[in-house]
Amino acid sequence: MSTTGVAASRALAANTLSIIETFGPDDWAADTACHGWRVHDLITHMGFFFNFIADSTLVLPDNPSGKSERLNDAAVRERADWTADQVVEYYRAQSEAGLATLEALQGPDFTDATVDMLDLGTYRLAALADAVAFDHLVHLTCDLLAPRGPIAGGDVDVAAAIDPAVDWMIAGLPQMCRVALHPTLTEPIGLRLTGTTERTFVLDRGVDDTVVVTETGHLPADVATTNAVDFLSWATTRTAWRSAVTVTGDRTLVSAVLDAVDVV
Known part of the structure; x- marks a missing residue:
């Protein structure tokens, strides 16, 4: 279960709606820090993620590339000409439906159910709440709002979302980054x-060639903080990462590992 992810x-x-309801035309047209996406595109993407979850089939649309990012780009293009009012109403409707579905997915009937998410890997349905928390938190704090994004103001409940977001990232690391990570982990x-x-x-x-990430208080000699x-x-x-990480131990080893990290 991920009731914290749902919360x-x-x-x-709610943060997103409070922010976007204040936008004027220039805000919607501004470029975000998410390369190639305007504010308009970023919000439709966030609504589309809820749309995918609210779809009871939980099957990704046809996507010959096998890449989740190409699916996201296609969804953004389909909605590129919408008015700002359409984007706000789409996000409002899909977030309400998606949140109701996320709540339902925490029930006992879905304990062992999983969903295949293309190149991202396979996850428990209940963990989709963590995925939404991660997706929203990253887009809001890294792409939309200042200092990296174009929007100067807006409150985001980072404290409520950080642990579910990290849970998604830790679950994703062994699947999304396995091929690049495995050769670098000559030592834990x-x-x-x-x-x-x-x-x-x-x-x-x-x-074999798998990667394992374990939450534990017992750390090896080589640590990234x-x-x-x-x-x-x-x-x-x-x-x-080099401007944000303190390395203890073998810097060459830790650097090679961190260079291989790319969570989506």
Whole structure:
């Protein structure tokens, strides 16, 4: 279950509506820090994610590329000519429907149910709440709002959302980054998150060519320490990790591992 993910998604949806309802034409047309997307495009994408969840089939549309990012780009293009009012109403309707579905997915009937998300991997349906918390938190704090984004004001409930967002990232690391990560993990490394949340993990090789990430208080000698909010930015390759991470131990080893991290 991820009831914290549902609560975080609900809070972030409310934050998003409060922010976008103040926009004027220039705000909607402004470029975000998400390359190639205007504010208009970013909000339709966030609504589309809720739309996917609210669809009872939970099957991704046809996408020959097999890449989730291409699916997102296609959804944005389909809605590129909508008016601002259409975007706001779409986001409002889809977030309400998506949140209701996320709540239902926490029930016992879905305990073992999973969803295939193309190149992102396979996840428990209940964990989609964490995915929404991650997606919204990153887009709001890294892409939409200042200092990196074009919108100067807006409140985001980071404290409520940071742990579910991190849960999604940790679940995704072994699946999204396995091919790049596995060769670099000649020794296990620790990841320490600080600030809004305090958590520690170990990244290591599993059997065959798998990668395993374990939450534990017992860290190896080689550790990367970073603020949890900064982790959202550099682990999604929006910013460089070298300006946000303190390395203890073998810097060459840790650097190679962090260079291979790219969470979507």
